[in-house]
Amino acid sequence: xxxxxxxxxxxxxxxxxxxxxxxxxxxxxxxxxxxxxxxxxxxxxxxxxxxxxxxxxxxxxxxxxxxxxxxxxxxxxxxxxxxxxxxxxxxxxxxxxxxxxxxxxxxxxxxxxxxxxxxxxxxxxxxxxxxxxxxxxxxxxxxxxxxxxxxxxxxxxxxxxxxxxxxxxxxxxxxxxxxxxx
Numbered sequence: 001x002x003x004x005x006x007x008x009x010x011x012x013x014x015x016x017x018x019x020x021x022x023x024x025x026x027x028x029x030x031x032x033x034x035x036x037x038x039x040x041x042x043x044x045x046x047x048x049x050x051x052x053x054x055x056x057x058x059x060x061x062x063x064x065x066x067x068x069x070x071x072x073x074x075x076x077x078x079x080x081x082x083x084x085x086x087x088x089x090x091x092x093x094x095x096x097x098x099x100x101x102x103x104x105x106x107x108x109x110x111x112x113x114x115x116x117x118x119x120x121x122x123x124x125x126x127x128x129x130x131x132x133x134x135x136x137x138x139x140x141x142x143x144x145x146x147x148x149x150x151x152x153x154x155x156x157x158x159x160x161x162x163x164x165x166x167x168x169x170x171x172x173x174x175x176x177x178x179x180x181x182x
């Protein structure tokens with residue numbers, strides 16, 4: 001059984017889902033990619049999009065999606081399949097912070113990787129997203145600013161992916177994980 005999960009986060013639009021897909025696809029072992037957004041969006045009737053505001057039901061749906069992702073991740077791990085999860089995880093926001101993932105995935109270790117390109121790169125990528133995925137610039141900037149706290153945590157791997165392709169970013173993560181396991 002694998003005993004750890006790679007959790008990739010970033011300010012919205014920095015490429016976590018694409019990088020997680022790439023990393024899982026090129027793994028030398030069996031590997032699954034689980035995106036929290038896909039699990040959240042399984043709710044069709046009554047879905048609350050956090051972009052429209054936050055309330056108790058939005059939090060309940062987020063918690064349910066996280067618990068479902070964690071359950072699926074543990075099933076994969078029990079079957080010997082490695083797991084990479086992508087989600088927006090804030091450093092100083094308990095309802096969507098790392099502690100909730102650590103608790104949900106316990107007893108597995110969580111290897112957090114933070115992708116953090118420059119603001120200009122994120123804003124440009126956001127403009128290129130579909131209408132469904134594009135965030136209002138004010139909200140995007142708030143998320144970017146709220147994620148800054150990861151830069152101050154020396155135990156967290158932060159990658160400036162401003163000038164890196166998806167493949168190059170995945171290679172950086174692979175190197176970080178090799179070093180961490182040695």
